[in-house]
Amino acid sequence: MLELDEKFFERFGVEYSPNEIIFCEYEPGNEFYFIQKGKVRIVKIINDREKTIDVLEEGDVFGEMSILEEEPRSATAIAGSHVRVLKFHRDNFDALLQGNPQLAYKLLLIFSKRIYDAKRRLMILLLDEPSVKVMDVLIMLAEQNPHFDFEGEISLTTNAQQVASWSGMAEAQVQKELTQLARVDKIELFDDHIVVKNIRDFQRIVTSRRKNMYS
Template sequence: MLLDEKLFDKFGVEYEPNDIIFCEFEPGNDFYFIQSGRVEIVKIINNREKTLDILGPGDVFGEMAILEEEPRSASAIAIEHVKLLRFRRENFDALLQGNPQLAYKLLVIFSKRIYDAKRRLMILLLDDPQLKVMDVMNMLAEQDPHLDVQEPVTLRVTVQEIANWAGMQINDVQKILTHLNKLGKIELFNDRVVVRNIRDFQRLVNSRRKSMYA
């Protein structure tokens, strides 16, 4: 989807390679639509820059600024020469009126965001650390709709990532994973975890969730 060229005269901005478009923790007022070029979304985690996503023409970013002025949760950096449309919160309605396609796109983005956030909240609300770790694996398995849960399931995830999802210390996650590994429930590699029987994990987490509410 490309937007009307005329919009570029009004809202267009350009960036050179390696320019920061916005920076993590900076208050956010604008959101962006990519006309051409690629943009990298990065976050500094434990003193390392981590790439969260790479976006290209037709993609939207910074859309959380539509809600309210909140600090940015990640930085956006131009990978190459980039042409963007920059929109302020104030002229959001007018913009979408003229560009229903963009409105639809945002609707899809928000739907996904809401689900991801809810799913994470479900993990965080579990009161047992081992179940949290298991539920992170359940969540990762859910993300692949074609996964055969009857078979051992391979999840591309690191201990650090599991710890982030579960809101736990990396050492605690490691202990739990070691333990599950010893019991033969999972097999651990540097960049992935193989779960022998993910339905076991799902069953445990679900029954705990039910009893939490009882």
């Protein structure tokens, strides 16, 4: 966590009540936020339904795309609890970096991770076959846990809905693919987790499909 003094919070600190909008999708964005306390839901209205795409916590940054230039917000941020954030306008950014190099470093870490996650997701989305997409989401989820042993069975805390959102597929289709994989004994399906029997096998399949895509 960042060490920030009280004065800093007095100047940039803002509090939100549960369910209050912090910013709204498509609103021009000029500030980015650093969560000091509480949870923030990131949602989008998709097909006239509100969909939660992420839940951020203490220490997380959001709205960071406005660091460079004004751009409409790509999602809505809603306080998921009583929330305390530090709110920084782009114009203060330089001064902020000078005064708080730790924050600057933290932002670098966050951007690095976001870029990787976005690229990784793009790789999944670019695959053609639904079954391979589903496999690659499972691989990606496995990659996120550095403690997994890829030579053995891997238990992933996930469900069809989450896989659907990563793969850009309909949940029903994902369910169908998962059922098929379970039928051929590649995975086992549970309410709140999925066991992958041989993730190396999935990796081989996905890598070979990915190579073929460009040849």
